[in-house]
Amino acid sequence: MFQIGDKIVYPMHGAGVIEDIEEREILGETQQYYVLNLSHSTMQVMVPMEKTSIIGIREVVDPDTLEKALLILHDGEPDDSVNRHQRYHLNMKKMKTGDICESAQVIRDLMFLNKNKKLGTEDKFMLDNARRIFISELILVKGFEEEQAIEFLDNAING
Known part of the structure; x- marks a missing residue:
């Protein structure tokens, strides 16, 4: 159980803070919900x-x-023995775990590929999403504003 004020990560959506816990009735079923404000x-x-x-x-x-x-x-x-469809599914699987280290691998691999050739639409979307989610957690862990987090990640990637 999380509490109001807890900083959490929602896989595929990003990091945020629990602002409230509400009870709602949807389709005749009453449930309690965390109300999460995403940091990005x-x-x-x-x-x-x-x-x-x-x-x-x-x-x-x-x-x-x-x-x-x-x-x-x-x-x-990156593992260059996989084709782009396999890579997409492997990356999607990593992102769905919500693990920040898995997200870092996706960013690393796609940035590496992007240096050698232009990324396709799916890969570009995956990279942008992985970066957005990573940045959202960086904001909460480091206490950065969004622009600071973007600059920090870019510096970390580019060395």
Whole structure:
């Protein structure tokens, strides 16, 4: 159970703060929902409390785990034995875990590929989404404003 004020990550959506817990009736069923304000947008998301473990919602990482994820941005290269469809599905699987280290691998691999050739639409969208989610967590862990987080990530990627 999370509490109001907790900083959490909603896989595929990003990090945010629980602003409220509300009870709502939808289709005749009453449930409690976390009201989550995402750190990188003005969007507010309601997440059923009973589904948080199924969805994979977790607390934001600690600074040490963030540092490990930042190191991943420079460690390794993409598996070039997979085609673009396989790569997309592998990257989607990583992103759905909500694990910041998996997101860092997706960013690293796609940035590496982007240096050698222009990314296709799916890869570009995946990279943009992975960066957005990573930045949203960076904002909450480091206390950055969005522009600071973007600059910090860009500096971490480019060394």
